[in-house]
Amino acid sequence: MPLPDRDQDWPPPHIKREMRLYEEWGAWYAGDPDRLADVYGSTGMVHGIGLDPKGWDRPSKGFSGWIQRAARYFWGTPVPLGQVRSTKLHIPIAGDIAATSADLLFSEQPTLKVPGKTSQKRLDKIMHEAGIYGALLEAAEIGSAYGGSYLRVGWDTEMYDHPVMSVLPPDAAIPEFRYGKLAAVTFWRVLAEDDSSRQVWRHLERHERGRVLHGLYLGTPDRLGKQMPLADHPETEIYADQVDENGGFDSYYPRGLLVSYVPNMRPHRLIRGTSLGRSDYQGVEHLMDALDETWTSLMRDIRLGKGRVIVPDLFLDSLGRGSGAAWDADREIYSGLGMLPPPGAQANSMLTITQFAIRVAEHVDAGKALTAQILRGAGYSAQSFGESDGSGQAVTATEVHSREKKSFSSRGRKTGYWNPTLQWAPDVLLSIDHAVFGRKVSAERGEVHWPDGVQPDPEALGRTVELFNRAQAMSLETKIRTVHPEWDDHQVHEEKERLRDELGLNVPDPDRLDDVLVPSLGEE
Template structure:
């Protein structure tokens, strides 16, 4: 189905619920206090997640909606008489998303295809196109918004290889069929003012991509206008046909794939969309900011202050008031006697309030622990150190961070099909646009363990296998460097053969070496 040809409401009403959640999660992910105040402010009307604390009972003189929203710390207004907003924000949401991305792609997975030339070209594309960096970005966005869209494209004027783009779900209208992405429409605001909004719509269907520009209002799509009306879209004007689209070089599917962060969605039943790592812990993050703001309030109120009699103030002149100089050493004598038995310095009152640091810090630690558990992670993944002071082994790290690695294991299950699609799509575009003689295929995905083993323990293991003559040179190199691709492994084997004179097969002919099977055949 091509792009719309008539005016309609935009964004479409059926995704308003999802967009409200994206706005809420995006505010926590961005960490901007002003954005949080706008999202949870009393002027905002949200239908989901307004009142997770259950404080929806009406209060005298306060309307129901205003009462429910203002029960959020970020929804309460600045107190009357306070000259500035003193609320503080702890960016724990951003830490959760960046840690989630690091657990998945700090040591990137290996994509393997069968053909020698295909593997070489795929490895080259993964490095030249910066695919691994894009995957880190995508994993972080997916953690925050509950999912992410990956798009393979090309621009022959800028690049000599396909490119991978990352789109957050709040800029897309997906269409699912049996849980799989069947079509999707991306939109972007190109220009806007008080009267007019110009949007660019990009729709992906099986084997086709459509582009259109519309001139409308803030809530209406408006009428279509030529692609040449805006510099960002005029590059597509010569590519589209009379239907507004063109064929892709990937007829087997879409050049776009959706990766859910975690399923099922707990707030929208039956949807194929994923849920955010923040889902269900927003009120805890709100309370964490309240605790930290309270601590800073104690610090401000705990500043020492001196209350002096009016006689101690120096008159600055008529109409200019009086002042107290705390550094002044000599004061003129007072024309009065102090009260009997009262020393002159006793007339000064020093106010020094207690700062409840321990209570606040312990409360914050407890909230952080609940937030991380609710998001599916262990506290050790976020910098909690071992009090024993000794170096932990890989087994102990896995044990302490079991919950984090369980969450990582669930997420890799959602990423596997998308990475297989990625190899197929990127090789198809590479062959179709640049004419490379490599057949596209879905790759096998091999994930690293996620925790680097202890080097000393690994060395002992390799040494034992070497004594038993049960490990080849290639296997040794791959054990020490599991993140290396075939080209790096072969280069290291060449160095070992040249420097140490080891009996190593020619690394460039490893694919031609026959390994007998259990029946003694050579195939």
């Protein structure tokens, strides 16, 4: 299917529901109070609306539109008339969830293996020089927030001597799935926008099996417009000499797309039947809204709890006609008053000190409870976010797994969605490296080996190996594999040979026992 050849609504109407969700989740992920207010409709100032942000005191039926939404969310309530600034406080817990999700997956790098030493060596070099592991970490964070992310492989022979990988968010893509797998996708980006003429330049990039197509369009904010030559804009003129008469070129990867979609988690609870993933924020947006309301209420208590002194007018010094009056709190002597004080009045009875209580404990407890519920709803344990049990004692790796069981369960589910992409990556990277850069490598799908996720306690591991060694219940190779579970057979064999040489062990390797016995029998 080619790029659009006529004017149409943009983004297309069939993805408007997805775009609305991306806009909401993106506002929470960005942590921008202005974006949250725009998403939930808190624009302008209205008197008397949103007295109860959760909607128990809803507006009358005469109100509609964004005012009705304002009564449902704390971030939907407008700034009341007479208030100079918005006093709403935002806690960026959504960003913490996305970052922690990415750390659980890729803080320790997975190992990608392909057949052949030459291909493996070249793949390792590409992974480090092209910053592939950084791209995986970025994609995992974006996927946690938006419900999925796209990884795209490409090349630029003027800047790099290897393939490159970039991450694209789902709100800039129109995917086409077939049996749950990405069959084609069209990315778009806004190159320039003129507010006065309402003209918008857009670049569309479509990926199909074995093909990549590029198109330049001049339209309006809500219309795609007509297709223009690629050379008409400096951002797309680099593709003008590369595309053929059909507007595309060969991707050098006939087995599939140069793009892979990684869902964060399935199924999507709001859109049934879609192959898109769901965000970690899905279902806890109202709880994050309530958390912001809680901490905003605490800050309101702090502002109202400031001590204030109310004095009569006679204690004020006039600043001149039309300039008001002021009171010097450090002044020690005042002129006597030509009047008798009220019966039973004290000397300082004309000064009123006002200071309200600040309910810190109540707000903190409510905030902790909401935070725990948000993390539980997102699929994580509170311990993964630095919340301790208060004991202050060191814990073992087994105890960490036990306390963070929910987080590691979510991590295990997400690794299953990442495996197809991590197997695809070596194949497409080495294919491009061979076809574009002329490397003598063979492209094949790789094997993925995930780390455990929690580093074992070295001291406890050492004691375990020592106990098994004393009981003569563990061979040298088993010891090495216990201490280094991530090593392959070649690394284990080399380490075993080094230990034999250092310890002066003359016992022959069982794997080479025949080589030792056969010559000796021949000599006899």
